[in-house]
Amino acid sequence: MDRIRIGILGYGNLGRGVECAVAQNEDMELAAVFTRRDPSGMQTASGVPVYCVDELLGKKDDIDVLMLCGGSATDLPRQTPAYAEHFHVVDSFDTHANIPQHFAAVDQAAKKAGKVAMISVGWDPGMFSLNRLYANAILREGSDYTFWGKGISQGHSDAIRRIPGVRDARQYTIPVESALASVRACENPELTTRQKHTRECFVVAEEGADREWIEKEIKSMPNYFAEYDTTVHFITEEELRRDHGGIPHGGLVLRTGKTGTKGQHNHVIEYSLKLDSNPEFTACVLTAYARAAYRMSREGITGCKTVFDVAPAYLSPMSPEEMRAHLL
Amino acid sequence: MDRIRIGILGYGNLGRGVECAVAQNEDMELAAVFTRRDPSGMQTASGVPVYCVDELLGKKDDIDVLMLCGGSATDLPRQTPAYAEHFHVVDSFDTHANIPQHFAAVDQAAKKAGKVAMISVGWDPGMFSLNRLYANAILREGSDYTFWGKGISQGHSDAIRRIPGVRDARQYTIPVESALASVRACENPELTTRQKHTRECFVVAEEGADREWIEKEIKSMPNYFAEYDTTVHFITEEELRRDHGGIPHGGLVLRTGKTGTKGQHNHVIEYSLKLDSNPEFTACVLTAYARAAYRMSREGITGCKTVFDVAPAYLSPMSPEEMRAHLL
Numbered sequence: 001m002d003r004i005r006i007g008i009l010g011y012g013n014l015g016r017g018v019e020c021a022v023a024q025n026e027d028m029e030l031a032a033v034f035t036r037r038d039p040s041g042m043q044t045a046s047g048v049p050v051y052c053v054d055e056l057l058g059k060k061d062d063i064d065v066l067m068l069c070g071g072s073a074t075d076l077p078r079q080t081p082a083y084a085e086h087f088h089v090v091d092s093f094d095t096h097a098n099i100p101q102h103f104a105a106v107d108q109a110a111k112k113a114g115k116v117a118m119i120s121v122g123w124d125p126g127m128f129s130l131n132r133l134y135a136n137a138i139l140r141e142g143s144d145y146t147f148w149g150k151g152i153s154q155g156h157s158d159a160i161r162r163i164p165g166v167r168d169a170r171q172y173t174i175p176v177e178s179a180l181a182s183v184r185a186c187e188n189p190e191l192t193t194r195q196k197h198t199r200e201c202f203v204v205a206e207e208g209a210d211r212e213w214i215e216k217e218i219k220s221m222p223n224y225f226a227e228y229d230t231t232v233h234f235i236t237e238e239e240l241r242r243d244h245g246g247i248p249h250g251g252l253v254l255r256t257g258k259t260g261t262k263g264q265h266n267h268v269i270e271y272s273l274k275l276d277s278n279p280e281f282t283a284c285v286l287t288a289y290a291r292a293a294y295r296m297s298r299e300g301i302t303g304c305k306t307v308f309d310v311a312p313a314y315l316s317p318m319s320p321e322e323m324r325a326h327l328l
Numbered sequence: 329m330d331r332i333r334i335g336i337l338g339y340g341n342l343g344r345g346v347e348c349a350v351a352q353n354e355d356m357e358l359a360a361v362f363t364r365r366d367p368s369g370m371q372t373a374s375g376v377p378v379y380c381v382d383e384l385l386g387k388k389d390d391i392d393v394l395m396l397c398g399g400s401a402t403d404l405p406r407q408t409p410a411y412a413e414h415f416h417v418v419d420s421f422d423t424h425a426n427i428p429q430h431f432a433a434v435d436q437a438a439k440k441a442g443k444v445a446m447i448s449v450g451w452d453p454g455m456f457s458l459n460r461l462y463a464n465a466i467l468r469e470g471s472d473y474t475f476w477g478k479g480i481s482q483g484h485s486d487a488i489r490r491i492p493g494v495r496d497a498r499q500y501t502i503p504v505e506s507a508l509a510s511v512r513a514c515e516n517p518e519l520t521t522r523q524k525h526t527r528e529c530f531v532v533a534e535e536g537a538d539r540e541w542i543e544k545e546i547k548s549m550p551n552y553f554a555e556y557d558t559t560v561h562f563i564t565e566e567e568l569r570r571d572h573g574g575i576p577h578g579g580l581v582l583r584t585g586k587t588g589t590k591g592q593h594n595h596v597i598e599y600s601l602k603l604d605s606n607p608e609f610t611a612c613v614l615t616a617y618a619r620a621a622y623r624m625s626r627e628g629i630t631g632c633k634t635v636f637d638v639a640p641a642y643l644s645p646m647s648p649e650e651m652r653a654h655l656l
Contacts (some may be wrong), residue, residue, distance in 0.1 A: 099652055127466075133655045137619075138653065184602075220630070259352075265608055267602065267609050268600075268601070271459075272596075275593075275595050276593035308639065308651055312461050322430060327460045327461045
């Protein structure tokens with residue numbers, strides 16, 4: 001069997017996660033890693049060579065699908081359309097509001113080049129989106145809820161780190177249990193931001209810093225914390241490393257709805273993720289969609305695709321017969 | 329907008345559920361109901377006419393998708409291939425072991441006639457199957473678990489009713505909480521039949537019947553109860569009607585898996601359904617897949633399809649742009 005040759009652009013947490021995920025898939029192999037940093041002396045966990053991004057186009061013939069492992073703020077809006085002109089690509093673009101314009105730019109590039117470009121793959125957007133779509137298509141009269149956490153929010157942790165006197169910080173987003181219970185009981189609550197999530201912060205302060213002031217700065221920060229019930233714990237650098245070194249995340253998508261001649265029957269559809277490593281799980285989703293991109297391209301399909309456009313069978317290494325026998 | 333015209337064959341619980349579901353979908357309308365019983369005097373909730381099944385082929389031009397609402401034991405193995413020669417069809421065939429041969433028969437008929445035939449649509453097989461496939465494609469190294477309940481098992485209720493001295497009965501299948509907790513804690517338990525589910529029976533005995541003997545008969549029944557921890561409650565006919573008149577069901581699909589260079593990170597994917605009405609929810613799933621069947625047929629696709637073969641976007645009444653803006 002010819003294995004699907006995967007390239008990785010960007011060797012941060014997500015890129016390393018893809019490297020691990022590819023090793024778990026027998027029908028794939030990692031061809032090379034590309035970086036914008038100086039590759040000399042860079043070592044991959046799998047021993048696969050690291051090249052400078054300038055060499056990427058020259059290695060076109062060695063790569064079936066290129067995984068774009070950069071960030072949504074500045075990397076992907078530029079990279080995905082640019083590389084879709086040369087490769088089948090997969091990205092995890094997650095700036096929800098900008099998806100329509102990202103889709104349009106990538107679709108144009110991919111169609112012109114005859115490539116398949118999967119965008120916004122991961123868990124939200126990604127698996128959560130899929131569950132919103134399926135649940136909405138099934139329960140036509142109902143309410144949608146998405147909760148995030150318990151997990152580390154990188155953006156909120158960064159916001160705390162920018163406060164003077166803060167050496168390091170981790171912020172956990174946590175769903176409010178009573179809100180979840182109300183949703184599951186089909187009470188159709190209308191929930192404010194404050195009622196859905198709490199925020200818990202673990203902060204390492206500089207020596208001599210004014211902790212009371214820091215706590216007030218955090219709790220009053222608009223958009224990030226002011227709209228939430230926020231708890232702040234000051235801990236040592238050692239405690240932060242020991243107890244908060246991981247990148248866990250997760251969350252829940254729920255839809256409740258009614259059926260019956262009088263709407264007398266309630267139904268709850270719930271999808272949840274509990275992830276020890278947010279980037280490694282995201283990488284696993286990207287990898288499954290790399291398989292789909294490759295297979296769809298073999299059928300002559302081109303253009304930009306999201307998880308909504310991919311028949312589930314494309315994701316599995318099993319044959320259709322095996323799937324029907326073992327998974328259906 | 330031309331609405332999708334739905335026909336229903338079989339007006340039991342599932343057929344009635346489809347009638348309700350179609351009313352919740354603005355892009356669909358119910359054309360007619362067909363029955364093998366005498367239609368004279370039969371009344372539908374929506375006022376749509378009921379015809380004898382003999383008239384079905386004559387109404388070909390009035391129906392875009394035919395919903396086959398019969399049973400998997402004897403109706404669907406015959407009906408689905410037969411009607412796929414004349415209509416786009418959707419069925420809920422759920423005899424897992426016979427899906428491969430059902431697929432082959434239906435595929436041949438549908439391809440010959442240029443029709444789309446969706447089989448094994450519902451929640452298991454159906455939504456549960458989808459979640460098994462997605463989770464397996466993402467977490468390549470892991471374990472799968474499916475739990476059913478809490479809910480009414482029709483087959484087990486029937487089995488109790490066949491015992492002499494039993495007037496009526498309902499049987500609930502219930503997941504064992506400690507087993508579920510172990511799965512969620514990523515302990516990868518190997519669970520026996522007894523460790524996964526318990527069975528709770530509510531029995532109305534004939535006057536003067538030997539209740540001790542009935543209880544022993546139930547608990548020792550091979551395949552149905554002997555392999556489970558079973559509880560039997562004797563209640564009155566009135567209590568049965570009052571407290572156990574519904575057809576609730578549901579269940580959970582979980583996959584736990586490991587990632588990381590040393591497999592050091594655990595992940596839990598969990599999908600759960602809590603349904604007040606098993607047939608009405610199943611009907612909602614069938615209805616969403618009727619939309620998909622219709623749209624796929626418009627693109628020239630033919631043959632037998634399962635939920636694995638259907639790109640999620642086909643299920644939603646939204647346009648691709650709306651979906652990307654609101655659900656992704």
